[in-house]
Amino acid sequence: xxxxxxxxxxxxxATGQRVTLxxxxxxxxxxxxxxxxxxxxxxxxxxxxYNGEERAxxxxxxxFSAQQFPDLHSELNLSSLELGDSALxxxxxxxxxxxxxxxxxxxxxxxxxxxx
Amino acid sequence: AQTxxxxxxxxxxxxxxxxxxxxxxxxxxxxxxxxxxxxxxSRQMILVIRQExxxxxxxxxxxxxxxxxxxxxSFSLKISDSQLGDAxxxxxxxxxxxxxxxxTFGTGTRxxxxx
Numbered sequence: 001x002x003x004x005x006x007x008x009x010x011x012x013x014a015t016g017q018r019v020t021l022x023x024x025x026x027x028x029x030x031x032x033x034x035x036x037x038x039x040x041x042x043x044x045x046x047x048x049x050y051n052g053e054e055r056a057x058x059x060x061x062x063x064f065s066a067q068q069f070p071d072l073h074s075e076l077n078l079s080s081l082e083l084g085d086s087a088l089x090x091x092x093x094x095x096x097x098x099x100x101x102x103x104x105x106x107x108x109x110x111x112x113x114x115x116x
Numbered sequence: 117a118q119t120x121x122x123x124x125x126x127x128x129x130x131x132x133x134x135x136x137x138x139x140x141x142x143x144x145x146x147x148x149x150x151x152x153x154x155x156x157x158s159r160q161m162i163l164v165i166r167q168e169x170x171x172x173x174x175x176x177x178x179x180x181x182x183x184x185x186x187x188x189x190s191f192s193l194k195i196s197d198s199q200l201g202d203a204x205x206x207x208x209x210x211x212x213x214x215x216x217x218x219x220t221f222g223t224g225t226r227x228x229x230x231x
Contacts, residue, residue, distance in 0.1 A: 002160075033218065043207065045218035056216045088159060094217070104151070105211075105219060107161035 003027065004093050004108035012114045018079040021111045025072055025093030031055070032074040033094070033105055034066060038087035049074055081115045088112050118143045118210050122222035129198045130230050136183075137193045137225045139208030147213040150184070150191045155224070156204040164206070167191065169213075195227075203229045 003026035013019055025032050034046040036059075045058035049068035060066075063081075068074040078085060089112075092105040119142045129135035141150070152164040167175045167184050174182050179196045195202055208222040 002162075031217070035219070042223050043219075043221040045220070048217060056218060058218055090161060092161075092219075104149075104163060104166055105217075106163065107153075109158075109160050112159075 002106040002108065004091060004106055006089075006091050006108035006111050008111060009109065010112050010114070012116065013081060014116055015081055015083060017081050017115075018077065019081065019113065021076040021078070021089055021091075021113075023074045023076070023091030023093075023108055025074070025091075026106055029093035029095050029106075030072065031094045032068055032072070033092040034060075034074070034076050035090040035092065035107075036087045037090060037110075038084075041087075043090075046076070078113070083115050086113055086115045118145070118148075118212070118220050120208050120210050120220050120222040122206075122208055122225050124225045125223070126226045126228070128228040128230055129195075131198055131200060133198055134194060134196045135198055135227065137195075137206050137208075137227065139191045139193070139222055141189050141191065141208070141210050143189070143210065145212055145214075149211040149213065150182075151209040151211070151219070152180070152182070152191075152193045153207045153209060153221075154202075154204045155207065156201075161207075165193065198229050200229050200231065203227060 005024045030051045033048045046060040048056040066076045088110045090110045091108045094105045148169045150167045154162045183192045205224045209219040
């Protein structure tokens, strides 16, 4: 158990819908990272939040957005869903004590999203 | 941009034997971190081992060790005394020390353990 929690475990929805994925980082971790794992794209970095602020963006679609709340949990919002958005979405957390950061990222169990 | 290549989509090994998974990467940075993550059928991503590029000594964690060749940009994972529980997808990943902290992953190697 990494200490990172994600809900829900599974999500089945229809095209055009909107869903919210939730992540709680390990105790003491300030950074949350979101990754997408799909068959055709592999594991890709989407976005990072550090202590409530967006820190880095990767290959995140404009239909997707995220935020990190004062209690450090994070939500990834996916809207106007398409079939191709079906994937496993991971949240990871790390301490990020400054620059250079030496933290390792610990992954949650993931949310499997199926868009029908 | 950094890239990570795992050229072995699948590997198999007899139980109790040793297997080596290959990983190469491309970067212009001199300081960085390298990781091996394991993804068993449960799909959980589990950290196996980590290497800091400025350290010449190869990292080891029990039965897992790496062969880090910085000049060759190679980072292979050796699993000794393979066990059935080692069956999984293994991903090599790169992370910069400065700037973007994202992990850049390879495409993975599926390891099968033969009883």
